[in-house]
Amino acid sequence: MAHESSTAKLSPEQQIDALREELRHHEYLYYVMDAPQWTDAQYDARMNQLRALEAEHPGLITSDSPTQRVGGKPKEGFAKVAHSRPMLSLDNAYNEEELRAWGERVVGGLALAESVQYVCELKLDGLSLALQYEAGARGVATLKTGITRGDGTIGEDVTTNVRTIRSVPLHISAKKLEEAGLPAEFEVRGEVVLPQKAFERMNEERVAQGLAPAANPRNAAAGTIRTLEPNIVAQRRLELFAYFLLSGSGAGDAAGEPLLSSQSAALQALREAGFLVNPHARTVKSIDQVLTFIAEADAMRDSLPYEIDGVVIKVDAVAQQRRLGFTGKAPRWAIAYKFPARAGITQLKGVLFQVGRTGKVTPVAALTPVSIGGTTVTRATLHNPDEVVRLGVRIGDFVSVERGGDVIPKITEVVSDASHPRGEQEIVFPTSCPRCGEGLVREPGEVDLRCVNVSCPARLEEELRHFASRGVMNIEGLGESMVAQLLGHTLVEQSEAASLSPVSASSANSGLDENALDDAGDIAEEPTRKALVHSIADLYDPEKVNRGTLLMLERVGEKTADALMEQIERSKKQPLQRVLLGLGIRHVGERTAQALAEEFGSIDVLIAATEEELTRVNDIGPKVAATVREFFSNERNLALVERLRGYGLTFTAERKVRGTALAGLMFVLTGTLPTLTREEAKERIEAAGGKVSGSVSKKTSYVVAGEEAGSKLEKAQQLGVAVLDEAGLLAMLG
Ligand SMILES: [Zn+2]
Numbered sequence: 001m002a003h004e005s006s007t008a009k010l011s012p013e014q015q016i017d018a019l020r021e022e023l024r025h026h027e028y029l030y031y032v033m034d035a036p037q038w039t040d041a042q043y044d045a046r047m048n049q050l051r052a053l054e055a056e057h058p059g060l061i062t063s064d065s066p067t068q069r070v071g072g073k074p075k076e077g078f079a080k081v082a083h084s085r086p087m088l089s090l091d092n093a094y095n096e097e098e099l100r101a102w103g104e105r106v107v108g109g110l111a112l113a114e115s116v117q118y119v120c121e122l123k124l125d126g127l128s129l130a131l132q133y134e135a136g137a138r139g140v141a142t143l144k145t146g147i148t149r150g151d152g153t154i155g156e157d158v159t160t161n162v163r164t165i166r167s168v169p170l171h172i173s174a175k176k177l178e179e180a181g182l183p184a185e186f187e188v189r190g191e192v193v194l195p196q197k198a199f200e201r202m203n204e205e206r207v208a209q210g211l212a213p214a215a216n217p218r219n220a221a222a223g224t225i226r227t228l229e230p231n232i233v234a235q236r237r238l239e240l241f242a243y244f245l246l247s248g249s250g251a252g253d254a255a256g257e258p259l260l261s262s263q264s265a266a267l268q269a270l271r272e273a274g275f276l277v278n279p280h281a282r283t284v285k286s287i288d289q290v291l292t293f294i295a296e297a298d299a300m301r302d303s304l305p306y307e308i309d310g311v312v313i314k315v316d317a318v319a320q321q322r323r324l325g326f327t328g329k330a331p332r333w334a335i336a337y338k339f340p341a342r343a344g345i346t347q348l349k350g351v352l353f354q355v356g357r358t359g360k361v362t363p364v365a366a367l368t369p370v371s372i373g374g375t376t377v378t379r380a381t382l383h384n385p386d387e388v389v390r391l392g393v394r395i396g397d398f399v400s401v402e403r404g405g406d407v408i409p410k411i412t413e414v415v416s417d418a419s420h421p422r423g424e425q426e427i428v429f430p431t432s433c434p435r436c437g438e439g440l441v442r443e444p445g446e447v448d449l450r451c452v453n454v455s456c457p458a459r460l461e462e463e464l465r466h467f468a469s470r471g472v473m474n475i476e477g478l479g480e481s482m483v484a485q486l487l488g489h490t491l492v493e494q495s496e497a498a499s500l501s502p503v504s505a506s507s508a509n510s511g512l513d514e515n516a517l518d519d520a521g522d523i524a525e526e527p528t529r530k531a532l533v534h535s536i537a538d539l540y541d542p543e544k545v546n547r548g549t550l551l552m553l554e555r556v557g558e559k560t561a562d563a564l565m566e567q568i569e570r571s572k573k574q575p576l577q578r579v580l581l582g583l584g585i586r587h588v589g590e591r592t593a594q595a596l597a598e599e600f601g602s603i604d605v606l607i608a609a610t611e612e613e614l615t616r617v618n619d620i621g622p623k624v625a626a627t628v629r630e631f632f633s634n635e636r637n638l639a640l641v642e643r644l645r646g647y648g649l650t651f652t653a654e655r656k657v658r659g660t661a662l663a664g665l666m667f668v669l670t671g672t673l674p675t676l677t678r679e680e681a682k683e684r685i686e687a688a689g690g691k692v693s694g695s696v697s698k699k700t701s702y703v704v705a706g707e708e709a710g711s712k713l714e715k716a717q718q719l720g721v722a723v724l725d726e727a728g729l730l731a732m733l734g
Pocket residue numbers: 355433434435436437438451452453456457458
């Protein structure tokens with residue numbers, strides 16, 4: 001690097017400052033601009049350099065250093081703090097008429113012929129936070145407190161957790177403040193959201209740990225921001241979108257008032273100061289233009305990486321906001337336009353029983369088609385027998401159906417009033433598998449009914465769909481109807497309503513159960529032609545699936561057949577982790593498959609691994625280890641692996657090289673370490689071949705204790721487990 005020679009002449013303080021500035025800039029590029037210029041390794045190298053310097057000069061550590069994102073944890077709960085000015089809720093509008101009425105009230109509250117501008121912003125479905133910044137040394141602003149909305153007047157001080165959100169600046173330089181036109185003391189309000197991806201990952205982990213999945217990203221974000229473990233908050237990848245800019249507490253009576261003269265200027269200043277501001281915001285001059293923005297927001301709702309439930313409209317000019325004032329609790333100068341609830345009422349016509357990949361039988365509601373948020377819904381999940389009992393639902397009932405972004409529609413309640421009479425027919429669960437006739441089993445402690453016949457045709461169908469899906473082997477063109485045809489079904493083009501009516505609990509069992517919950521074409525009851533495929537491996541068997549046999553299927557032309565053959569051929573190159581995922585081993589999701597591939601490097605080593613060796617892999621517990629072991633003990637599964645190997649699928653992977661310095665040792669981390677975060681300590685231990693566990697037992701080799709170490713340290717002392725400090729750990733890491 002060009003300036004390395006000059007840094008050598010700088011004082012440690014200057015070097016630390018320069019490193020921090022660089023790191024902050026690259027954090028900003030990564031987390032706010034989503035345009036990283038450094039690789040993770042470059043970032044880590046610089047961070048370690050800073051950490052080393054700070055360790056040498058502990059007097060120079062400040063709370064706004066990038067090394068200090070995860071600090072000590074709140075001792076007992078969160079302190080209650082009063083807001084500078086109440087965090088108000090907004091009035092709602094649910095349709096165009098209500099929005100126009102609001103627009104007229106705004107215009108009516110201002111002088112004649114005064115022009116009004118409105119700022120439209122997405123209404124993020126998260127939770128509101130207030131961040132207070134205070135003046136630090138040399139004209140910088142540093143994060144002082146982060147407070148939840150609470151009851152609007154008093155919130156909770158969640159600063160330690162807010163600090164872990166990477167899009168929240170801990171430190172804003174004097175230069176940036178000047179560019180943004182901000183003083184060093186101010187307040188920012190914004191919305192914390194858990195992006196959809198992070199939400200799904202969190203639920204995948206919860207399910208793997210045997211916990212109930214969180215209901216929606218908003219609840220998950222709210223729960224996360226109030227956990228007492230800043231490490232967990234840091235891992236969850238919350239984001240904060242800033243939308244209000246207010247005067248700081250030093251402003252006396254004006255504290256908590258808008259800092260700039262308009263909302264649009266505030267959003268611009270927040271952006272320039274380095275905050276994450278939602279890019280979908282627009283300043284407009286009329287309610288018609290507001291409606292256009294709303295329509296656009298509604299159209300992109302499903303493709304956004306986070307959930308929104310409407311649009312917030314604010315009068316732009318603060319002078320006008322002041323004149324309009326407040327009605328009781330809500331400002332007159334702003335309104336929340338709420339998108340129509342994604343729910344509708346329709347009639348339950350019957351219940352189908354769908355048999356899944358693991359043999360699980362799911363009751364699926366067949367509904368009179370109803371349009372919900374622009375999509376026609378004809379099916380909804382009833383989850384399991386317990387859910388049917390909880391809802392008390394009968395066939396013929398009118399039910400309330402809800403749908404979310406990617407989520408399968410679900411029935412939330414039975415609607416019963418004068419115009420919605422109750423249905424009369426009880427839902428009867430089948431005692432034998434609707435596909436193969438084998439008796440269904442409800443295992444103790446499980447809510448689901450299961451078909452335990454491993455050769456049940458329903459399972460193969462789901463196995464194939466899963467295997468071909470995008471996140472697995474990514475075989476384009478091998479969708480639902482192609483799978484059905486490969487299994488010997490013909491396509492039928494009758495309308496769903498006709499094929500389902502009249503439906504009773506018993507007749508619903510017979511045919512349509514193999515259809516998925518989406519609205520793809522129906523499939524005939526019984527296979528009407530010889531199946532091409534009897535196992536996943538048959539896909540690759542040139543005797544069974546080839547251009548000629550594909551061309552004999554319905555609606556398959558040469559183009560389709562060639563494309564599918566090419567896709568199948570190409571899937572042989574998918575890496576081992578995808579193949580492992582494709583095998584459909586219970587509890588083995590994306591992350592677990594990756595860990596297994598990296599750890600064992602080949603299917604043979606994995607097949608030979610004992611449960612104990614499996615549990616040595618990071619993040620694999622005894623439950624997952626047992627199912628993996630069980631899967632590879634089954635002759636049928638081993639034969640499948642052999643056939644796939646014969647067809648040239650990928651069964652080796654690059655092993656992740658691990659050090660051996662800590663091989664075989666089990667560590668438990670507790671308290672706050674002076675320079676490493678807990679996540680970093682864990683990574684370094686694992687990279688050196690060691691393992692990190694959450695609880696102290698006789699198997700623990702070392703407890704690494706930092707400041708405010710609690711019960712784990714006591715337990716280590718009771719059990720006589722060796723205790724290390726960070727320096728001791730670093731020495732072992734070498
Ligand atoms: Zn079955």
